[in-house]
Amino acid sequence: MSNGIHPVASFLAALARGITGVQVQWAGCEPNERQRIYFANHTSHLDFVVLWSALPSEIRARTRPIAAKDYWDQTSLRRYLAANVFRAVLLERGVASKTQHPEEAHFVGRHLMDQMVEALGTENSLILFPEGTRGTGEKLAPFRSGIYHLAQHRPDVELVPAYLENMNRILPKGEFLPVPMLSLLTFGKPLQVGPDEPKDVFLERAREAVASLRRIGNA
Amino acid sequence: MFEALHDTKLVWLCSGVLFLLVVSTLIGQALKRRRTDSSRSTIDNLNARIRAWWKMCAIFAVAVMVGKIGALVLFGLISFLAMREYMTLVPTRRGDHLTLFWSFFVIMPLQYYLIGIQWYGFFAIMIPVLAFVFVPTSIAIAGDTEHFLERAAKIQFGIMVCAYCLSHAPALLLLKIPGFEGHDARLLLYLVIVDQMSDVLQYVWGKLIGKHKIAWRVSPNKTWEGFVGGVASATALGTALWWATPFTPLQSAGMSFMICLLGFAGGLVMSAIKRDIGIKDFGVVIEGHGGILDRIDSLCFAAPIFFHLIRYYFVP
Numbered sequence: 462m463s464n465g466i467h468p469v470a471s472f473l474a475a476l477a478r479g480i481t482g483v484q485v486q487w488a489g490c491e492p493n494e495r496q497r498i499y500f501a502n503h504t505s506h507l508d509f510v511v512l513w514s515a516l517p518s519e520i521r522a523r524t525r526p527i528a529a530k531d532y533w534d535q536t537s538l539r540r541y542l543a544a545n546v547f548r549a550v551l552l553e554r555g556v557a558s559k560t561q562h563p564e565e566a567h568f569v570g571r572h573l574m575d576q577m578v579e580a581l582g583t584e585n586s587l588i589l590f591p592e593g594t595r596g597t598g599e600k601l602a603p604f605r606s607g608i609y610h611l612a613q614h615r616p617d618v619e620l621v622p623a624y625l626e627n628m629n630r631i632l633p634k635g636e637f638l639p640v641p642m643l644s645l646l647t648f649g650k651p652l653q654v655g656p657d658e659p660k661d662v663f664l665e666r667a668r669e670a671v672a673s674l675r676r677i678g679n680a
Numbered sequence: 681m682f683e684a685l686h687d688t689k690l691v692w693l694c695s696g697v698l699f700l701l702v703v704s705t706l707i708g709q710a711l712k713r714r715r716t717d718s719s720r721s722t723i724d725n726l727n728a729r730i731r732a733w734w735k736m737c738a739i740f741a742v743a744v745m746v747g748k749i750g751a752l753v754l755f756g757l758i759s760f761l762a763m764r765e766y767m768t769l770v771p772t773r774r775g776d777h778l779t780l781f782w783s784f785f786v787i788m789p790l791q792y793y794l795i796g797i798q799w800y801g802f803f804a805i806m807i808p809v810l811a812f813v814f815v816p817t818s819i820a821i822a823g824d825t826e827h828f829l830e831r832a833a834k835i836q837f838g839i840m841v842c843a844y845c846l847s848h849a850p851a852l853l854l855l856k857i858p859g860f861e862g863h864d865a866r867l868l869l870y871l872v873i874v875d876q877m878s879d880v881l882q883y884v885w886g887k888l889i890g891k892h893k894i895a896w897r898v899s900p901n902k903t904w905e906g907f908v909g910g911v912a913s914a915t916a917l918g919t920a921l922w923w924a925t926p927f928t929p930l931q932s933a934g935m936s937f938m939i940c941l942l943g944f945a946g947g948l949v950m951s952a953i954k955r956d957i958g959i960k961d962f963g964v965v966i967e968g969h970g971g972i973l974d975r976i977d978s979l980c981f982a983a984p985i986f987f988h989l990i991r992y993y994f995v996p
Contacts, residue, residue: 482764633774640780641764 465522467546474514474521477507481631481644485515488674489650490621492517496586497619497651499524500608502671503590504598504629507639509547512588512623515646524586527577527607529554529593550580552607554593570610577611581618591667598629601672604664612654612663622649622667624674647674689924690744690866696921697737697873704730722887729880736975740872744865749796751850751868756792761972763788763842769957770834775824779815779835787811788843795847798854807844812836841980842973848983855987857994860926867990870925871939874918875982878940879947881917882910899951902944911940926994935986942985943978950977 477483501512509526516524530551533543543549552573581587589611591604612620626645632638652670654663708727715723743754767780787807794803816832849871853864860867886906894902918936922929950973 482761627768630772633777636777638778638781638785640767640777641760641784643764643768 466518467548469542469546470513473510473546477510478514480639480641481507481511481628482641483511483515483644483646485646485648487648490619490648492520494520495619496581496584496615496617497524497621498581498587498589498608498611499621499623499648500589500591500667500671501623501625502598502601503592503595504625504634505595505632507632508590508595508625508628509588511625511628511644512646513547520586523584524588525550525580526588527552527580527590550576550587552576573607574610574614577607578614581615586618591664595634596629597634598627601668604668606660606664608667609654609660609663612652616653619651620653620667621651622670622674623647624649624671624676626675626677645676647676649674687863687866690863690869693866693869693873693921693924694741694744697869701730701734701737704733744869747865748850748853751853751865752792752796755846755850756789758972758976759788759792759843759846760784762846762976763838765971765973766838766842767835769954770838771957772835773824773826773831775822776819776831776835778822779818782814782818783811783835783839783843787814787839791843791847792850795851795854800854803847803851807839811839815839845980845984846976848987849979851987852990855990855995857926857990858996860994866924867926870918870921871983871986872979873921874914874936874939875943875979877917878910878914878943879978880910881913882906882944885909885913895948898948898955902948902951907944911937911944914940926990935989938989939982939986942982946978946981949981950974 499512501508509528513521513524513526526547526549528543528549528551530553533539533549533551543551553569577587589608591608592602593605594602596602608620612618624645624647626647627642628644631640631642631644649670652667658666708723708730711719711723712727739754743750746753763784767783772780791803791806794806815836816828819828819832819835849868852867852871855864855867857864882902883906885908886901886903889909890903890906892904893900894904894907896902915933915936918939919929919933921936922932925932925935927935
């Protein structure tokens with residue numbers, strides 16, 4: 462644990478690499494120590510581990526995932542993995558959109574933002590799946606707005622899109638056991654939010670940036 | 681462990697392989713110095729192959745040194761990588777998930793375990809009989825009938841080729857040939873040398889004098905000249921290695937010839953499968969992995985038949 466990485470995390474990362482044989486391509490940027498928000502498509506529980514394991518270890522030690530609190534806080538195993546092993550930032554999802562009062566929604570949104578900003582701190586990076594939930598791998602769901610607000614808040618942090626291929630076949634939603642298959646991980650060119658870019662425009666642009674990294678026609 | 685080093689003939693066999701590697705490396709480097717623009721890609725490809733061969737031989741040598749366990753672990757790992765590649769290529773569906781999990785984590789390890797405990801009867805039928813029944817049943821239970829027969833057949837074929845067929849190579853170590861006890865590692869080495877040299881020599885002859893295509897629709901690189909030249913020279917090599925085996929020179933010639941033909945058949949079938957699935961989509965996934973399937977396709981067909989020929993004729 463000298464570098465702050467939990468041994469279980471290193472073990473799971475090695476296991477995930479063995480099962481997925483993931484090939485990593487840095488197509489739009491190089492791995493470096495800048496503060497970044499990596500955002501990717503989401504189809505599998507392995508997505509985070511594989512993406513995380515693709516980063517050089519010194520960067521890995523300072524990169525934390527954003528995960529859904531309602532899911533990862535449910536059982537003690539999930540809690541242990543999320544909180545202790547991967548030091549995930551657990552966020553309440555969908556609360557802001559459920560409430561009827563705009564003020565309350567604003568307040569909740571504010572709170573989520575504070576948590577993410579705090580997690581970023583001055584040297585951490587985050588891994589985020591802006592679709593908010595795992596999809597089937599066919600199409601990307603619309604992005605949630607968190608990434609937009611976060612980007613506005615911290616324009617100094619690079620937004621790096623990434624695409625994970627074939628993960629929906631390796632460990633699809635609803636399955637507990639993984640099947641070994643090969644996968645690809647492509648990192649794209651960093652994005653920035655324009656000074657007065659509307660939310661919807663940016664979110665669509667970010668989604669397009671992730672989708673454009675897809676390399677296999679119809680997996 | 682390391683009793684392999686006391687087997688003089690095995691050491692000779694390994695030295696021969698080392699010699700070949702050194703010679704081919706020297707040739708590769710000589711060619712590199714006088715390459716022209718038109719031959720550049722062929723020669724670079726050749727040198728890349730030679731480098732890969734050094735690595736493979738080193739791994740293989742370590743496995744053989746460690747002994748039976750080493751060979752089982754090595755081939756088990758190759759089976760795993762080959763099947764991972766195969767299942768990536770084959771369009772499976774969500775309903776196959778659990779079946780695939782079993783194939784990787786129960787059926788395949790069990791196959792190698794059965795060799796380890798030398799239970800021949802179970803080893804020989806586990807996949808063709810038990811897995812054959814298990815695979816379609818478990819897919820049916822999952823409930824998705826879309827392309828049912830195709831999926832069941834494709835998964836079963838994958839397990840047959842990657843786990844069952846390939847496992848016959850290390851299974852050579854459990855044959856008890858009178859007067860040849862303790863030397864089974866040589867048989868394994870013999871099989872791999874003849875099989876892989878046949879691949880290489882067919883490639884080399886094809887590059888040198890290849891003109892007339894065999895089944896160009898399936899595999900555009902295979903030519904009659906390459907096939908005849910490769911099979912003839914690899915058979916000659918295999919014949920010359922008779923002293924390392926329980927065979928007479930004539931038997932060794934027959935065995936080598938058979939290994940070469942089946943190796944060719946394996947390569948051809950795997951090419952046809954790749955055309956069928958349309959490798960173009962997944963080619964990019966396989967590329968960086970060096971294509972384990974491409975390396976072992978010839979062994980998959982040769983190993984089980986070599987095994988059974990020896991078992992039939994040499995094991996009382």
